[in-house]
Amino acid sequence: MMLFLKLLVGLIGILVVLYLLVPRGNLLHELLHLPIYHYHLFRNRTGPIPFTRHYFGKHQKQYFLHFPPVAGVPEQKQVILFFHGGGWSLGSPEMFTINAAFFARRGYHVFMPSYRRIPFFRYPAIRADLSNGFLAIRSVMEKEGILNKKIISAGMSAGGNLAALLVYDRQTLAQLNVSPAIFSGILLLAAPLDLSKMDATPVRWSYAGRVSHPAFTAASPIHYLQEKETLSVLTIHGTRDGLVAFEAADSFMELLKQKQKENCTFYVLENGTHLDTGSWNFFDNELRSVILKWLEKLDEDA
Numbered sequence: 001m002m003l004f005l006k007l008l009v010g011l012i013g014i015l016v017v018l019y020l021l022v023p024r025g026n027l028l029h030e031l032l033h034l035p036i037y038h039y040h041l042f043r044n045r046t047g048p049i050p051f052t053r054h055y056f057g058k059h060q061k062q063y064f065l066h067f068p069p070v071a072g073v074p075e076q077k078q079v080i081l082f083f084h085g086g087g088w089s090l091g092s093p094e095m096f097t098i099n100a101a102f103f104a105r106r107g108y109h110v111f112m113p114s115y116r117r118i119p120f121f122r123y124p125a126i127r128a129d130l131s132n133g134f135l136a137i138r139s140v141m142e143k144e145g146i147l148n149k150k151i152i153s154a155g156m157s158a159g160g161n162l163a164a165l166l167v168y169d170r171q172t173l174a175q176l177n178v179s180p181a182i183f184s185g186i187l188l189l190a191a192p193l194d195l196s197k198m199d200a201t202p203v204r205w206s207y208a209g210r211v212s213h214p215a216f217t218a219a220s221p222i223h224y225l226q227e228k229e230t231l232s233v234l235t236i237h238g239t240r241d242g243l244v245a246f247e248a249a250d251s252f253m254e255l256l257k258q259k260q261k262e263n264c265t266f267y268v269l270e271n272g273t274h275l276d277t278g279s280w281n282f283f284d285n286e287l288r289s290v291i292l293k294w295l296e297k298l299d300e301d302a
Contacts, residue, residue, distance in 0.1 A: 025240035030274050037275045040282045049101045056136035057129070059116055064133055065093045066140055067100040067110040077302040078150050078184055079109040079141065081134075081166070085157030085190070085278070087243075088126060088207045089118045098281050099156075106295075109146055111137045115162075118206040123219040126207070130162055131176055138178070150184035150302060152295075156278055157244060158207075160191020164221035164252075167231065185232040185298045187291065190277035192244045193235075193252035195220040199245065222252045229260040232301075234294045236287065238272025265294065 049070070055063045069075050080103045084096040093100075093112035100110040115129035141147045155163030167186050173179070195216060198204050208219040217223050233256065237249040253266040267290050269276055280288040 024242065024271065024273050026242045028242075030242040034275065037278065040279075049097055049104055051097070051100070054136060054140055056132050061114045061116050062129055062133070064111055064113040064137055065097075065100070066137075066144075067097075067104045067112070068144075069107045069109060070105045073105060073107045075109075076107040076149075076299060078152050078298065079111065079146060080152045080154055081111045081113065081137065081163065083113060083155035083159030083162045085155075085159050087118075087203050088158045088161075089203065102281060109141075109144070109149070111140075113137070113162075118203070122206060123208050123215045126162070127165070127172075127218070130166055131172060134166060134178075135176060151182055152185045152187060152298065153183055154187035154189075155191060156189040157191060157274065160188040161193065161219070161221065164188060164191065164193055165219070165224070168221050168224035170224070170226075180231075183231060184302060185234070185294075187294070188233070188235040188249070190237055190241055190244050190249075190274050191235070192248045193220075194222040194248050197245050197247040197251050222255060225252075225255055225259055227259055229256060230263070231260075232263040232294075232298060233260070234265045234267065234291070236267045236269060236277055236290070238269040238274065238276050240271050241274045241277070243274040 049067055051065045051067045053063055053065055057063075082096075082099050082103070084091050084093060084099065093114055096112070100112055103110045113130070113133045115133065116125050118126075138147065141149070153163040153167045155161070163186060167180070167183050170180050192198055195204060195208055196211065200211075208216040210216060235249055235253055237244075237246055239246050249266075253264075257264055257266075267287075269287070277287070279285060280291055
């Protein structure tokens with residue numbers, strides 16, 4: 001027993017030293033800070049937010065959550081689809097209800113989709129769930145009498161990749177008989193928007209395959225940008241992101257700004273990590289102010 005305690009204390013000591021010394025901008029730094037992030041994630045929950053669960057397939061991950069606006073708050077003219085992060089493999093909408101609460105307390109209907117995950121399901125299956133889940137969300141919107149509301153597509157990390165694919169893959173939208181005009185804005189947080197700028201990790205390979213594979217191009221939002229883009233965009237990314245390379249967003253935004261001169265904002269979080277980009281959930285910081293000002297502008301234009 002004494003030996004076990006000594007080993008445990010030694011391990012904790014090593015982790016503390018690593019936590020303090022490992023520099024920003026790499027995977028180890030992000031992993032060491034993940035427990036603190038989750039601590040804030042759960043500590044800042046301020047009571048239960050009601051929601052309903054809706055399935056659109058037989059697999060346990062094929063569902064979405066619907067959070068109506070909090071009672072007593074004026075209802076917004078738009079709804080928000082928020083895709084959580086987790087490298088297309090981890091997490092669930094239930095883990096990130098703080099995100100939904102942030103918007104629901106400000107009068108938005110919020111939809112948080114789930115989908116089948118890597119490594120057992122890859123891009124084609126995830127893309128199918130993205131489409132089918134979206135149609136199911138539209139069906140619920142119709143039942144709720146809010147089908148006339150425009151949609152803000154938002155996502156963190158891998159979820160930002162899906163949020164962008166949903167909006168910019170207009171060929172698939174046409175196949176679904178959905179007009180791109182139903183979207184009013186897109187919020188992309190630490191998102192892999194140009195997969196070619198990502199490190200060749202097992203996660204990237206499990207999701208999109210080899211660079212030469214057609215699925216790799218199909219899974220990369222940058223390839224869907226058209227000559228004239230007009231949708232209001234807010235992209236936020238840290239320069240020291242250790243999970244999603246800054247270049248994976250910078251490359252996308254550089255091309256987008258060539259095609260769109262207005263309503264296209266790239267907020268660069270100097271020295272910011274992947275987890276820093278998600279800090280608006282629980283800290284009333286400048287990042288939160290940037291997001292709220294962008295939402296206010298969208299609401300004024302709606």
